Amino acid sequence: MAKPAVTRRILESTSASGYWRPMRPELDFTFHAGGTADLVELDQDHPGFRDEVYRSRRNVIARIALDYPTGTRVPDAPYTAEEHAVWREVWAALEPVHQERVCSEILELQQVMPLQRDEIPQLGALNPQLYASGGFRMEPVAGLVSARTFVRYLGRRVFLSTQYIRHHSRPFYTPEPDILHELVGHAATLVHPGIAEVNRMLGEAADVADEQEMLRIERMYWYTMEFGLVRQAGQIKAFGAGLLSSVGELSDFDTHAELMDWDLRTIANTPYDPTQYQAKLFVAPSFTRMLVDVCGWVRSGAWRNRQAG
DSSP: OOOOOBOOOOEEEEOTTOOEEEEOOOBOOOSSTTOGGGOOOOOTTSTTTTOHHHHHHHHHHHHHHHTOOTTSOOOOOOOOHHHHHHHHHHHHHHHHHHHHHBOHHHHHHHHHSOOOSSSOOOHHHHHHHHHHHHSOEEEEOSSOOOHHHHHHHHTTTEEEEOOOOOOTTOTTOOSSOOHHIIIIIIITGGGSHHHHHHHHHHHHHHHHOOHHHHHHHHHHHIIIIITOEEEETTEEEEOSHHHHTOHHHHHHHHHHSEEEOOOHHHHHTOOOOTTSOOSEEEEESOHHHHHHHHHHHHHTTTTSHHHHO
16 A cells, blocks of 8 residues: 655664664655555445445545644534434443443543543544643544554654444444544543553654564554553453454453463564454553553664564
8 A cells, every 4th residue: 555755764862761762754744644545445344335325424524534734623523413323322332341341540541531422522622632631632534544654643643533433233343443443442541641652652663664663563552552451450451442442342352362471572473353353462460561561662672673583
């Protein structure tokens, strides 16, 4: 897939602590992240693929992203009553599972960044608090983009968010990120300075990574920010956004997945399948340990070819 132009310069500096730290090269960004050529087309197995009304709605909402000038206020998406109903239905099912299965730090963050339950929140309304707390903002993207494009924007403290919502016929399933996943899974976490910093550092590393290095960064993001688990008071609790936004996977992660010991080298070399429940999940010793270890992994350059072998 086409990717934005990037000068492949690797500028290195060493912080006072002695860790290797990448510096961001100049980037050529289009209005829409990665350009339209970077978008992944709707798959024929998608629940809404043959629903012309649904696809038309997605096109209307996608146009907001395609026309959006970065750094400006995100225009409101014109959601329908049916779309708001999907949001309410999923939230009603998720809330009790969150109380039982999600780590306490995430539950506390949900109180700091509460999301309304009766209708889909608008990105433009959430961004002031996100920016004030963690320095991030959400910008609209028309659909799924490549991992490199998505992660590189994190280095600019920009979280690329879809605005459309999953098809109403399968409210508890989506084969791609949608507004439910972005907000329920990620919005509250980005107000935490430590989580925001992990996202930013992974994004800066992605700016200068070659293809093999990018795979390691992508997997680290996937198995921590998206599907991370942590130990807490003798139990295993969910941390990652992919779990937080999935009723089925959050309810049953300890029975359908092999729970793996916390090992960053193994994580960086473990492939994943985004279309299925995850076969392997990694359990960090604690919430804090996950953040500290991933930051250290990036700073030390452990994702680089010269160190990963």
